[in-house]
């Protein structure tokens with residue numbers, strides 16, 4: 001059975017199968033009367049997107065859509081989206097998609113009223129306080145994958161198409177006003193995307209749980225998020241129409257993103273440069289990096305995973321968990337090495353330099369330096 005609930009943590013979430021029908025009500029709740037639906041190129045032609053546009057149109061909200069969004073979206077996509085938003089006289093964004101559509105939709109809402117370049121708002125200080133927060137358009141977020149949790153996050157990941165660096169753009173008001181989390185929208189995801197996105201949620205939970213920062217609420221959420229992924233991702237992978245597994249994965253994705261307010265770590269510090277340079281899928285890249293990062297962090301995380309393993313139904317404490325991760329990746333069709341995703345060792349110097357600059361470095365339980373990161377990339381490639 002697929003559960004239904006209405007939550008307001010961390011933002012208003014209308015959760016449950018079929019609740020995409022409430023899109024007009026969600027727009028009204030957010031104060032949007034002329035929405036621009038932002039999604040990626042692939043989703044633009046899919047039935048679920050047509051369904052969402054039909055629902056908007058039937059409610060008199062039009063069916064305006066912007067879909068020039070690439071996987072790992074960049075500032076060129078963003079500029080075109082802002083232009084479409086302004087030209088259409090819109091007053092809010094429906095961010096619709098996986099992390100790519102959600103992140104770019106959130107950034108269109110953010111940038112439509114700004115005069116400064118988007119790169120000024122990177123998550124490395126308090127630059128965001130200079131933004132004219134009142135100019136940020138309201139956002140309704142509708143995830144169609146269960147992975148990034150971007151629907152409950154205040155950041156977007158945008159790739160700089162010139163420098164090939166992934167930048168995390170942060171502003172507190174980029175948190176969507178309303179989320180529709182409808183697991184039916186994820187039923188058509190093919191198994192390899194189900195696995196890759198689901199393992200992004202898993203990586204968020206594992207890294208948040210490993211991070212040394214004090215945040216017991218996130219710790220609890222991360223632990224339960226891991227359990228939901230372990231028990232439901234193989235089911236969703238094997239049978240995409242298993243709505244209960246899809247619903248639990250959708251919860252786990254949002255939980256991962258709430259949990260990583262506590263911090264991310266080396267998995268994401270590695271995965272961001274790899275994705276930016278080689279255009280690999282984010283969650284898949286994380287999954288391949290995870291075993292090497294667990295080994296690297298072992299001394300700092302052994303105790304907490306000794307405790308967690310029992311709750312997760314894994315025997316043997318940390319060692320049992322470490323072995324499980326490799327089997328889990330294999331069961332879900334993940335490659336064992338980054339080279340299988342097209343990553344080549346000749347770029348290791350660049351990857352190390354970029355990883356050192358990534359804000360995720362700060363949450364890793366073992367301090368990351370250039371030799372440490374080089375070793376990690378050598379182990380993963």
Ligand SMILES: NC(=O)c1ccc[n+]([C@@H]2O[C@H](COP(=O)([O-])OP(=O)(O)OC[C@H]3O[C@@H](n4cnc5c(N)ncnc54)[C@H](O)[C@@H]3O)[C@@H](O)[C@H]2O)c1
Nearest residue numbers: 042043071072098099100144145148150155157188189282
């Ligand atoms: N903002 C954040 O906090 C955050 C966190 C993690 C990752 N990210 C970013 O999110 C992006 C990755 O997002 P993703 O993993 O969701 O992948 P994605 O959004 O790039 O989507 C992957 C593919 O799946 C397709 N797709 C999406 N929903 C579908 C559905 N229901 N049925 C069939 N196909 C579907 C898309 O068209 C696309 O081709 C990266 O850019 C990553 O950097 C952001």
Ligand SMILES: [Fe+2]
Nearest residue numbers: 148200204282
């Ligand atoms: Fe991620």
